[in-house]
Structure formats: C-alpha cells, structure tokens
Amino acid sequence: QVQLVESGGGVVQPGRSLRLSCVASGYRSSLYAMHWVRQAPGKGLEWVAIISEDGSDKYYIDSVKGRFIISRDNSKNTLYLQLNSLRVEDTAMYYCTKDGGGAFRPFDYWGQGTLVTVSS
Amino acid sequence: SSELTQDPAASVALGQTVRITCQGDSLRSYFATWYQQKPGQAPVLVMYGKNNRPSWSPDRFSGSNSGNTASLTITGAQAEDEADYYCNSRDSSGNHYVFGAGTKVTVL
Numbered sequence: 404q405v406q407l408v409e410s411g412g413g414v415v416q417p418g419r420s421l422r423l424s425c426v427a428s429g430y431r432s433s434l435y436a437m438h439w440v441r442q443a444p445g446k447g448l449e450w451v452a453i454i455s456e457d458g459s460d461k462y463y464i465d466s467v468k469g470r471f472i473i474s475r476d477n478s479k480n481t482l483y484l485q486l487n488s489l490r491v492e493d494t495a496m497y498y499c500t501k502d503g504g505g506a507f508r509p510f511d512y513w514g515q516g517t518l519v520t521v522s523s
Numbered sequence: 524s525s526e527l528t529q530d531p532a533a534s535v536a537l538g539q540t541v542r543i544t545c546q547g548d549s550l551r552s553y554f555a556t557w558y559q560q561k562p563g564q565a566p567v568l569v570m571y572g573k574n575n576r577p578s579w580s581p582d583r584f585s586g587s588n589s590g591n592t593a594s595l596t597i598t599g600a601q602a603e604d605e606a607d608y609y610c611n612s613r614d615s616s617g618n619h620y621v622f623g624a625g626t627k628v629t630v631l
Contacts, residue, residue: 447623
C-alpha cells in the first residue's frame, strides 16, 4: 500500500533553515509528481510547491519563492523541501502528497505531516 | 483570479443530504478536487474530476460541476462525515494549485 512518511520538522528561529524529507513506498515514485502542502495551526490548507516526476520542473507559491527549494531523489524514493530564511508565518504542519496524475491530478495520498515551528 | 470560495460551515441532520460548493474562475478550466479532513488527521481525497471517487470514498459522496462552481454532495450523511472539506484546483496558470478555505460540516 502507498505510504508517505515525512520527517525533519522542529522548532527553529526566524531566519534559520530546515530540511524536510518524505519517503515514499508502495508504488513507483519516479512515475508521479509530488507536492508539499502546509497548514498553519487552526487554518486551512495551502499548496506550497510541486516537482515533476523527474525533478526537472518545479513551481512554488509566491510567498515561498526564492526561500524554499523542492527536490527529489528517485533512487531513494525521497522528496525534500529545503526551507531557508524561515519566517514566523511559515509555522505549519507540512504534508507531502502524491500527485495522482492523469487528466485530473488529484492529491491522492498524503503523509501524516511534520510540524515546523518558527519562533524566537 | 486564483481564489476558490467556500462557505465556512454547513450542517445536516443524520441521514439527510448536504451539498457544499466551491466557486472560482479556475473552475471554468479545471475540475475541482475534494478532500476531507478530520481533527488531528491528514486530509483524505474523497472526490475528483467530473464525478470520480477513489476506492476508499463511500458512494454517498458525489460531485458535480457547472461553470465556475463545483459541488460535493453527501447523500445520507453519517456521523463519521463530520469534518472539514476542502476543494482545490489548478490556478489559471495551470502550474500552481489553490485550495478553498474549507467548509466545516456538522452532522446533527
């Protein structure tokens, strides 16, 4: 069965960096795009970034462009999100999600999330 | 505009029907996808495309689309359907995605 397991979250001071990881299993991860979605405490879902199947295409929400970097290592079935120049407003649960592909591109599987807290 | 608009809350009596909607310009070009999120849990896909359910989504969930509006209907709502429901789609660029603010469904 498909599983996505995130790690790397924690408490970090503003301006510092953190790297999140998401290990995929139960399917051929190299065949599907992947996304990061975040959710601030008590708030709604916010799409953060997408990376294509081979890692050649990447897109970001404007609020993280130039600060966050999405990447993947298909040999390790692992998705990454490098969070740089962190701000208090980046505090959120970060979920990795699998893109279902096809015509409709649903986010069909989600990890359990990893919590990032940015605080001085 | 890349925004998706959802009503903040909806309620339904046990066993009755509730429809929640999602509006946005991007829905004229892209179908909405619907996710259910219960407290303390990750979101779960419940509906996508024209009216497609993943294997784990009960058949009491159905979807429809018209113009700039997508709808998720729960027919015969159960207590376990009480949750937040989010719609999302690609935005007008086609390369970014956007979520609605979510609708909290209460089953009375």
